[in-house]
Amino acid sequence: MTDKRHMLNEHVAIVTGAANGIGRAIAEAFLDHGCRVLATDRDAGGLQSLANSQPDRTIAITADATKASVAAQAVEKALSKWGRLDILVNNVGGLVGRPDLEATEEQWLATLSLCLSSHFFWSQAAAPAMAANGRGRIINISSNAGRYRSNTGTSGISYSAAKGGVLALTRSCANALGPQGITVNAIAPGSVLTELGVAEAKGLDPDLYDRVMSETALGYFAPPSEIASIAVFLASDDASYVTGATLLANGGWCTS
Ligand SMILES: NC(=O)c1ccc[n+]([C@@H]2O[C@H](COP(=O)([O-])OP(=O)(O)OC[C@H]3O[C@@H](n4cnc5c(N)ncnc54)[C@H](O)[C@@H]3O)[C@@H](O)[C@H]2O)c1
Structure with missing residues (x-):
């Protein structure tokens, strides 16, 4: 079997929300x-600990x-340091404010800005x-919430709408950028063991964690590494003919 350990060797990637x-x-x-x-994030400490592990190959x-x-500015920085850009992962996202129809105009717009507009701006900057x-x-x-729906009271209406927008953005950008050799794909995670995933499930609705587990065919919240391996595949030549796609990684949690 071919060793794929270094299949992204010397590639340059930008990851948002990387801390x-x-x-x-x-x-x-x-x-x-x-x-x-x-790697970019608003959490300086988290970024620093990431950069410390491979200082020669990381910009924070x-x-x-x-x-x-x-x-x-970030794209300029990557180009001036390394002379190329191969991969962009638009990862930042989350719910801002109330999850329901009581969300204020400011909260609604902030969620769209974080989950959807940011993906457009970074794609626009990186594509050339x-x-x-x-x-x-x-x-x-x-997110699963972009493919199916929000969990009432937790992930939220604005979040679900923005994440659904990400899937449409993905298909349209794939169509626009395909002729230039750029693939554009989405990953829609279900329940992942991160601060966001667990806080939402346990903090906002104490019963949700158990309910999600019982509705998830595989019966567990994924560690983030199970999403990262999909990103590695999509970034590699193994996914050369995949574009405009959404990979659901939800452990079989199909809310409808
Ligand atoms: N955890 C889950 O269960 C789950 C499920 C589906 C989708 N997602 C999506 O996966 C992505 C990552 O989520 P996560 O669970 O790892 O969240 P997280 O809260 O653990 O990490 C998010 C990171 O983004 C950073 N960030 C947030 N807003 C930022 C901003 N405006 N500018 C710069 N950095 C910012 C945070 O500092 C943090 O480091 C998000 O888009 C989220 O919606 C998560």
Whole structure:
């Protein structure tokens, strides 16, 4: 069998929300496969601990990922340091404010900004550099809530709407960028053992954790590494003919 350990060797990746949870697991998996990673997050301490593990192959940028100007500057930084950009993982996301129809205008817009607009801004900034190489990979982190629906009282209506938007954004960007050799795919995780996943499930609705477990065919919350391995596949040449797709990684948790 071919050794695929270094199948992303010397590739350059940007990962947003890389200090913790799924984004961190993806950044670590990319580093493990030989990538150089520009990791960005608003959590400076988390980023630093990531960068400390592979300082020569990591750039850490502490910033708010919802700003288009931050995306443009980060791409510039990756290009000036490493001269290329191969992979973008749009990972930041989460619910801002109330999950229900009582959400304020500000909360609704903030959730869309974090989960959906940020993915557009980073894709817009990254695509020209990938097109210059004739190859690129954009991976958007959506959610089971974007494919099916929100969990009432927890993940939220605005979150679900934004994550559904990510799937439509993925298909449209795949169509627009395919001719330039750039694939665009989404991963829609179900329940993942991160601060966000567990806090939402346990904190907002004490019964939800047990209910999700009972509704999930595989019967467990995934460790972030089980999402990261999908990102590695989508970033690799093994996924060369996959674009516009959504990979559901929900352990069989199909809410309808
Ligand atoms: N955990 C789950 O069960 C689950 C399920 C489905 C989808 N997701 C999605 O996966 C992605 C990652 O979620 P997670 O569970 O790892 O969350 P997390 O809260 O564990 O990590 C999110 C990271 O993003 C950073 N971040 C948040 N807002 C930011 C901003 N404006 N600018 C820069 N950085 C910011 C945080 O500091 C944190 O490091 C999100 O898009 C989330 O919606 C998670």
